Amino acid sequence: MGPCLSYGQNGYVFGLDSGPVTHTQFLQENYSSDNFAKKAIVFQIIDLYGNFSNVCAVFALPNSNMFSFIMDKVREIDQKWSVHEKFCIIGSVTDGEFEPATVENFLNNNNERKQWTHCEDYIHILKRLRNLLIDSSHAISMMGLIYLTSKYDNLNRKLRRSDLIVKDEMNVESCLNLTKEDVLQALQTIRSNLKE
Numbered sequence: 280m281g282p283c284l285s286y287g288q289n290g291y292v293f294g295l296d297s298g299p300v301t302h303t304q305f306l307q308e309n310y311s312s313d314n315f316a317k318k319a320i321v322f323q324i325i326d327l328y329g330n331f332s333n334v335c336a337v338f339a340l341p342n343s344n345m346f347s348f349i350m351d352k353v354r355e356i357d358q359k360w361s362v363h364e365k366f367c368i369i370g371s372v373t374d375g376e377f378e379p380a381t382v383e384n385f386l387n388n389n390n391e392r393k394q395w396t397h398c399e400d401y402i403h404i405l406k407r408l409r410n411l412l413i414d415s416s417h418a419i420s421m422m423g424l425i426y427l428t429s430k431y432d433n434l435n436r437k438l439r440r441s442d443l444i445v446k447d448e449m450n451v452e453s454c455l456n457l458t459k460e461d462v463l464q465a466l467q468t469i470r471s472n473l474k475e
Contacts, residue, residue, distance in 0.1 A: 320349060322356055324366070335360065346377065350385050370396030374403050402451055409454045413445060421445075424457075427469060434465045 300308070322336040336356055341348050353371060360366050371382065382397040412421045425443050428435040442453040456462065 320352070322352065324360065324368075325372075327369075349377075350382070350389070353386065354389065369394075370398070372398055372400050374400055402454070405454050405458065406449065406451070409445070409457055412457075427466075431465070431469055434462070434469065437462045437465055 318340040320338050320340050321334060322338075323332055324335045325332045336352065338348075338352055357368050360368055371386075373382070377397075379397045379399060383395055386395040386397065412424070421443055424438070428438055428443065437459070438456065439453075442456045445453055
């Protein structure tokens with residue numbers, strides 16, 4: 280997302296690195312595009328079963344102190360939504376930006392309630408594990424899988440070359456292909472044969 284400004288309620292201008300300012304302040308100050316935030320963060324309320332999802336807040340991220348800013352916004356949203364009788368926020372899920380333990384410790388120590396759970400979504404966990412294979416120099420590595428697919432036709436038929444030689448580390452499909460049931464079974468068969 281490129282830098283952008285938006286006008287909100289009560290005449291505020293959003294999207295500046297320093298945070299929202301009044302329209303009058305914005306006109307009086309000499310802001311340049313260097314003052315615009317480069318990223319935004321979207322908060323969603325999602326139920327445990329995935330039946331309900333609604334955007335509850337969007338903020339321009341400051342170019343520094345992002346962790347503190349995001350944690351403050353999480354607390355703010357938690358307090359705002361906790362007054363609704365039909366909602367009980369039990370925690371948060373991110374796309375891999377922060378370590379779960381760091382977020383949990385921060386929120387449990389700096390929040391009114393002491394039971395906050397934070398985790399990463401499973402796609403980013405899988406991609407992180409796959410990327411470890413790419414970067415590994417051990418026997419269990421992407422190069423090891425490439426060797427096995429060249430040696431064993433059964434595995435070669437199940438994995439595409441593009442799944443093993445990943446050009447885009449954010450590619451979800453190639454990551455999921457590495458964990459397909461038939462690929463795992465082929466690897467287990469190879470492992471059993473090597474032990475014999």
